[in-house]
Amino acid sequence: METTWAHQLREAGLRVTRPRLSVLDVLAARPHADAETIVTGARAQHPTLSPQTVYGVLEALVSVGLARRIEPAGAPALFELRVGDNHHHLVCRSCGAVADVDCAVGAAPCLTPSDAAGFVVDEAEVVFWGSCGACQAKAAAQSVQFEEHEIREGASA
Amino acid sequence: METTWAHQLREAGLRVTRPRLSVLDVLAARPHADAETIVTGARAQHPTLSPQTVYGVLEALVSVGLARRIEPAGAPALFELRVGDNHHHLVCRSCGAVADVDCAVGAAPCLTPSDAAGFVVDEAEVVFWGSCGACQAKAAAQSVQFEEHEIREGASA
């Protein structure tokens, strides 16, 4: 990524503007940011930036392929700069944390459903749901507390 | 599915109520219905049914495992009765149509990301994005129209 943001924007046919550069900076620093996080982050460089502008910038970036939008069920949309490498995501059920996973099996793993029912498939999106390291630790600590509580209260198993 | 809805509800520890039976009927008839469709459909049997009630019923059904909630990016949530068989979905980018696909490769195909980054994964969700048969036909018809238009207008390729 040695070519500058400005260069990449121009290559994509977009004008180089301050909101766009700020949003790109935030996305580079936080790989899976939601719109609100991006607004807050980008205001460090551009304090008057409005949410609507960020939505506009993100839509522009996504439409030219500089960014990608991911929408885990039940959470606001997230944006990332890693595009074109067909990777997937791990999502934590309790805290919403997202991590990247490289393609699970071979080159385009799930791109061939067994029966496409007349559909022409152009992308396979995989989301792995589970619990992140931090939330596992938290849950373990909680269950210890519960046990202690049961003992103190005299509740039986 | 020869056991009645009433029976299944009771087995799951839920009371048998008219809204629940109506919602189950609609879901059986339309395998991937959104909340609004379900409200409209269920009103055939229960005209005074409110959206909030349907949300409540759906949450109850999902929580006991009688229904499953799927949320394709950019569309309202859909609900289906087919549960516990780890199947996936084809989603049409233009019209939002959804079709079921049986698990692509073997038993639990994508359930093992190459590097889980400390996550404990409990489910892999796969969405195949593409174009359904109807929308392919529509797009083909459109492109023919455009060609004719270009010829009439004298626009060159």
Added chain:
DNA sequence: GCTGTTCATTTGACTAGTTCAAAACAACGG
């Protein structure tokens, strides 16, 4: 069959996240 408890539905207001439209503004080719 009747009664009471508990769960479900109803009603109503409310929120988050996102989109739309019109006007002011800024990038960049000439």
Added chain:
DNA sequence: CCGTTGTTTTGAACTAGTCAAATGAACAGC
């Protein structure tokens, strides 16, 4: 430096879904 055209801004609106309090219905026990 100027004009065009694409961006940002401002403001409002919209959709899908959630929350809470009050009414009502299901079903276990009698």
